[in-house]
Ligand code: UDP
C-alpha cells in the first residue's frame with residue numbers, strides 16, 4: 001500500500017462511469033447526484049435509464065441514455081440495462097468501465113488514484129465482494145443439462161470497475177444481445193452475471209477493495225473521522241505529513257485502508273445510503289447539513305470534498 005509509483009498515469013477522463021437508474025428515481029435520487037458528484041464529473045458520467053425525461057436531457061444532454069429496457073425491477077430488465085452500459089463503454093474507447101447505482105456517491109479523485117495502480121490493458125475486475133464466500137449457482141448448458149458453478153462477484157450497489165483489456169475479452173458473453181442470454185444461463189441478477197463471465201468463464205479473479213460501499217453494510221462504520229482525515233490528507237504533502245504525524249498514526253491510517261500515492265492519502269471511493277431494520281443506514285458525520293436536510297449525507301460529503309461549491313456553507317468545520 002505504500003508503493004508510490006502508479007502503474008499508469010490516468011485522469012478522470014479515462015474512466016466511463018455508468019449510473020443505473022429508473023424513471024421513478026429521477027427526482028428522488030438522480031437529482032441529488034447531479035447536484036453533487038456528477039456536477040464535477042459530467043464528462044465521464046453516463047446515466048442509463050428507462051424513460052424519456054426532458055429535464056434530464058437539458059441537464060446532461062447525450063449523457064442521458066434511454067436504454068428502452070423495461071422499468072421493472074426484474075432480473076431481465078436490470079440485465080438489459082447492464083448490456084447497454086457495456087456496449088456504450090466499448091463504444092466510448094475509454095480505459096476503465098465503472099458501474100454504480102443511483103444511490104452511490106462517487107469520489108472520483110480516489111477512484112482515479114486506485115485505478116492508476118493497474119494497467120488498463122491487463123485483466124482487472126475491482127470491487128467489493130457481495131458475500132463472504134463464492135456464490136453457488138447453476139449453469140444451464142442446454143439439452144436440459146446443468147452444472148454447479150461457484151464464483152465471487154462484486155456488489156453492483158457498491159460500484160465496481162472493469163479494465164478495457166478485460167472488457168474486450170468479455171465481448172462474446174456480454175456484447176449485443178449476449179449479456180441477456182448469459183444472464184439467463186445462470187438466472188441471477190446483472191452484477192452476478194458480470195462476476196460469472198469474469199471469474200467463471202474467463203478465470204480472472206475479483207480484486208477486492210474496501211473503498212467501495214453499499215447500503216448492504218453498516219455505513220455507520222465508515223466514520224466521520226475517516227472522511228475528515230481524507231480531506232485533510234489530500235491537502236498535505238507526505239513531507240509535512242510525516243513530520244507532523246507519528247508513525248503509529250500513519251500505520252493506523254494505512255490499516256484503515258488509506259493508500260499513500262503521489263503524496264496523497266486517500267480513503268473511500270463510493271458511499272451509499274438506505275434503510276436497515278426501519279432505521280437509516282447512513283454514514284456517521286456531522287457535516288455542513290443536518291440529517292433532516294441531507295438524509296443521505298451526500299451533500300455534506302460533497303461540501304467536504306468540494307468546499308468551493310456555491311451552495312456549500314462558507315465555513316465548513318473540519
Ligand atoms: N432500479 C432499476 N429499475 C427498477 C428499480 C431499481 O433500474 O425498477 C435500479 C435503481 O435505480 C438502482 C438499482 O437498480 O440504481 C438498485 O435499486 P435499489 O437501490 O432500489 O435496490 P437495492 O437492490 O439496492 O436494494
Ligand code: MN
Nearest residue numbers: 101103157215
Ligand atoms: Mn440500493
